[in-house]
Amino acid sequence: MKKTTIAFIALFCFYLSVKAADRPKITDTITVKRIDTLLYDSLMHQLANGDKTGRWPVKNTPKPLPGALLPFNRIVAYYGNMYSKNMGVLGQYPPKIMLAKLKAEVKVWEKADTTTPVIPALHYICVTAQADAGSNGLHNLRMPFKQIDSVIHMARSIHAIIFLDVQNGFSTVQTEIPRLEKYLQMPDVHLGIDPEFSMKEGSVPGKRIGTLDAEDINYVNKYLADLVKKYNLPPKIFIIHRFTQRMVTNYQKIKLHPEVQFVMDMDGWGGTSLKQGTYRQIVAREPVQFTGFKLFYKNDIKKDTHRMLTPKEILQLKPRPIYIQYQ
Template sequence: MTRRHRYPVRVRWISTAVIGILVIALVAASAVSVVAVPRQVSVLPAASVDSIDDADVPDAVLASRTLFDSAPVAVVVAQSADSSTTADAADLAIDNRVPMFRIAPDTAEAVSTELRRLGVARAVRVGDDVGDLGVAVTDDPSALAGEAAAGKGTGAIVLVSAAGPDAIATAKASGAATVAMPAPDPRVSGEAIRLLKERPDAPVRVFGAGFGDRAQVMRRIELARTVPELPGGGQVMFPGRRVIALYGSPGAPELGPVGRQSIPASIARVKKLAARYDRLSPVPVVPGFEIIVSVASAAPGPSGDYSSVLDVDAVRPWVDAARKAGVYVTLDLQPGRMDFLTQAKMFRDLLRQPHVGLALDPEWRLKPNQVHLTQIGSVAPAEVNRTSSWLADLVAKHRLPQKAFVLHQFDADMLGDRSKIDTRRDELAFVIHADGHGIPSVKMFTWNRIVEGLPSRTWLGWKNFFTEDKPMFSPKRTMRVAPTPWFISYQ
């Protein structure tokens, strides 16, 4: 087995573009029609929401129009208010089951129109002045006492993404079971999945940018109700979790920390490491193993491929124990002169498990007549695409949650023309993983170079080396890398 020889690196994430707001009501097993209204609003059924003519309707106004017939009182707060004041306003609206609106110069007119539609006689202000809204405004919360709004969210499930706290509070105040999610996909939230499974006949309304058309939302809700969940909950890898993984191969301590202790000790070690990040990460942290299942070798071996493939039965105890412990597993391939797809298929049985993803390590993908440590390996985008397509088909066929598909890189040529890597398959979370060692300035130089020109729909990963980084980044410093990596491994 060879000792890994590394150079510097870095990685990136793709933020979700905000492209309007979508409202969808889905009623299980019912025939529905779609009415298109401005801001890409689709309504199922049409009678459940008023038509919207203003293309710039604020989120909370749209939520109010959807979920309230009338309200004699509403809660208002200046959009410039701090988070504590805004939270107080939200609590007041939810407790009294009335709509809430944040007021800014560009939203005041739309809010004022909605207040008239609702029949609001007075608005209760929390915090600073909000200007003229066309109704009486008071800062006395007792004005809410005894007033009853006609909310129509009772019995509904409302999923919210990329919407303001006033829209979320309004949805909750309507009586709807409301889940705020980090991305516009029902599968990203374990709480959303629980509600969808427990209440299959409930109407579902989805607020937020980027959910897609009706067909896509209906398909994802159906998957949410039927597909198993990932460690940490949900069925989509990111941005609902951050993975902190130990790297290496069982029984090979020179390749990384995975091989330096027993399975129970490895689980305890990675959980302790993940806990250090849990205090720093705004999303839940999931412990992980990145297990090298085919190891680059100095000798050609019986097959002449310069790669030693582990027996599946040697890896299975690690995968099984990880599942029970809530640890995500990524199988790492160092294929030598063999192609990635051929080796990936050898581990089909393990990859059929919901908590197991796949990593390709192009440094160790040799061309004919190349040998390890003499040349740095590389892989053509076409081979990456064949492998990702096969894995995505496996996910779809066996109704699995999304899998991490990790591409290691520290050299510009290792992945060829990355614009030719097809990242469209929704079954996979594509991760470009900055895989190198060195002093901080060298690591950051490589990171910054790799981040430029990433394919769309790509998340970023980062590796820390216990002995070869001088010094190794602490969790706090790692989380300060920009953009913040989502898959962080230790070798």
């Protein structure tokens, strides 16, 4: 093994030995300047968590470029919209309270898995699906840029990264994503898309679950990869939310790029057994690259017999999610 490899692993192990409270913030966290493939493969194997199906870790995926955040860190995100208290925790509380709650949740995950640094994130729905067709006829509402600016400012105040989330409605990813290019040029801004509200068949959002095909996802993957190359950016993270098989079709045709880190996020709310089963049936059975898991502060406990899954329980999943989202 080369001396540089040994030195990198030693440095990484030293980083992990430092108490979470004493670790540097996101501006100093593990942003890899040179990808050590042995370390990367080891971490991916750890995420597989003893999976015996042969699906995880996913074979023949591209190694990330320098600056990649995954799998060297876990991301814990707050999701929502600043204009709605019902769409997620991000918009439910005044900013100072919301950010304090997020930082507390980060500490919980740091304690649950002391081997993986945790990065906070704000996952902001910047295009919301609408039951009404609206002035553009597309059944979506695009948030004003000044609102996106305010979310980015809030995130940076706690050294968090940002995800801009898109609910297409009757529009398409080919129309909506380029509108966000001035933000996606920023190294700390990443992307999420919710197929639930991609209404290709003409149904009103909320009346039927929408869908995205691998062709749509491949467009976005290439778009992001081209941005990374054009502006010399660190790799982008691309989140797709999913809780039914139909929400993502032809998953095996999804094309990955070293410039983009792809996360299939298990969406959907309910009891612990239901959520674990959905993860196994929908996400773990159709591997792409990384996985995520969404928790609902309200909907996961709607019934008296229900409770939220704990970090310990989520870390027992095969594979282990590297992206955690709270709504």
